[in-house]
Structure formats: C-alpha cells, structure tokens
Amino acid sequence: MSAIEQTEAARPRGTRLPRRARRNQLLGAAQEVFVAQGYHSAAMDDIAERAGVSKPVLYQHFPGKLELYLALLDQHCESLLLAVRTALASTTDNKLRVAATMDAYFAYVEDEGGAFRLVFESDLTNEPAVRERVDRVSLQCAEAISDVIAEDTGLSKDESMLLAVGLGGVSQVVARYWLSSESAIPRDKAVGLLTSLAWRGIAGFPLHAVDGQLSAEGH
Known part of the structure; x- marks a missing residue:
C-alpha cells in the first residue's frame, strides 16, 4: 500500500x-x-x-515542517535508489539492463503520488539538508550504474562514473519532460526510444578495455 x-x-x-x-x-x-x-x-x-x-x-x-519534509524526502530517495538497483540486477543482458534502468526512472516519475517532484523539482533546494539528500541519491544511483559499466568494459572508475552520471541524468530529465508534456507516446515506446539512443552510445564501448586503451570494436 x-x-x-x-x-x-x-x-x-x-x-x-x-x-x-x-x-x-x-x-x-x-x-x-x-x-x-x-x-x-x-x-x-x-x-x-x-x-x-x-x-x-x-x-x-x-x-516541524522541515523535519516532516526531510522524512518524506528520505523515503522517496530510498525508493528511487531501490528501483535503479533492482533494474540493474534484473538481467545480465546489457541492452535489457539499459532499458530496465530507463524504465525505472519513467515509472518513478509516473507514480500518481508525484513524489518525484520532491526529489527533482523541490522548491527547497537552497536548504543544505535537502540539497545533500538530492545530491546523494543522484550519486548513489550513478554509482550503481557505474559499477556495472566498469565491470563490463574495464573502464576506469572515473570514466565509468562519467558515463553513469550521463545515463542517469538523461533518464530523469527525459522522463520528467515526457510526463510534463502530456506526450501521446506511451511509456513503453518512450522508454524504447530513449534506450535505443543510449544503447547506440554505450554499445560502442568494448566489453573489456585492452591494455588500458579502448578498442574500436563494438560488442
């Protein structure tokens, strides 16, 4: 419930x-x-x-009101992180992992309670305690994605994290646009389009780096 x-x-x-x-x-x-x-x-x-x-x-x-807001924010930051981790663990097929992760953000944004607004569209981001929580969950989601990228490609931690921040950021921004624009595109098709875009980029990296250098070959 x-x-x-x-x-x-x-x-x-x-x-x-x-x-x-x-x-x-x-x-x-x-x-x-x-x-x-x-x-x-x-x-x-x-x-x-x-x-x-x-x-x-x-x-x-x-x-007080701030403590109530922070308790609610903690609850929904945890929900987002759990959704991303669950998506990443749902399959070992990397293309399906990308799709599942993208869909986790879309599902989170589409939830009828509108909790994503507290995380991504708060009018209290100048409050340090709020900013810290929002930044932390964004970082934790990126770290979860980064671990998979690093394991599969052999890229360095910094390189994997850069790609992970990009994937997570694109997912939540596009999901929020999709919802706010009241797009006629169904969620599954929107996720499919975004997955195709992301996969064309991430699939260009080899499964493992060779001698620290990126191969020109794809998967």
Whole structure:
C-alpha cells in the first residue's frame, strides 16, 4: 500500500492507530500537500487537516515542517535508489539492463503520488539538508550504474562514473519532460526510444578495455 493509499485508509479523525501506521498516514498526507502546494506554501495546519488529525498529534511525530519534509524526502530517495538497483540486477543482458534502468526512472516519475517532484523539482533546494539528500541519491544511483559499466568494459572508475552520471541524468530529465508534456507516446515506446539512443552510445564501448586503451570494436 502506498503512502497516499495509507492516508486515504486512515484519514477519519479520532481513529487511534499504532505509531508506525500513524507516521505513515501523516507522511502520506504531507506528500499530497507538498506536491500540490510546494514546501513554502504548505502549512502544518493543512497537513494535519488532510490527515484528519489535530496539529498536536502531527507535532508528536514531527517537530516541524522541515523535519516532516526531510522524512518524506528520505523515503522517496530510498525508493528511487531501490528501483535503479533492482533494474540493474534484473538481467545480465546489457541492452535489457539499459532499458530496465530507463524504465525505472519513467515509472518513478509516473507514480500518481508525484513524489518525484520532491526529489527533482523541490522548491527547497537552497536548504543544505535537502540539497545533500538530492545530491546523494543522484550519486548513489550513478554509482550503481557505474559499477556495472566498469565491470563490463574495464573502464576506469572515473570514466565509468562519467558515463553513469550521463545515463542517469538523461533518464530523469527525459522522463520528467515526457510526463510534463502530456506526450501521446506511451511509456513503453518512450522508454524504447530513449534506450535505443543510449544503447547506440554505450554499445560502442568494448566489453573489456585492452591494455588500458579502448578498442574500436563494438560488442
């Protein structure tokens, strides 16, 4: 059950919930409010009302709006990283790995809760704690991709990381454009197009470097 679904299921005011269930309910309500209004326009009153609880109950779990936002951000950064790692581990066929990784970003962006906006489109990026989390998850996703590239090509850590940052960056930027443009292109076709573009580039690297030099041969 998603955070949004948990919120809907647990919303009636006055219902006593176990602490973990209440926390999830509050996070689901906060996600709805932050995604709809942005951090600066959102108020704790709005979140408490959306959750169907009193504001003191909200403050029992989160001492302030920033702490609530960071808890939500941690949750969704972890979800993105897990999705990318799962995609990379889903197959040993490298072309399918590229497709699965691209699709992980598209699925993340397409999720109806809009959590990607907290990670990629936050209006609080000038807050060091937010910036650190966003940068960290981008780096962790790139590192996961980089490990696969390095293992298969023999490229150096720095070279593999450069390619991985490029693949991850392109994936999330194109996925966000696809969603915001309300494209008529179905997700699977959009992923296929982007995969073809990326694969034409990454497939040009040999499976292993020869004496530290890149071969001109493809896979």
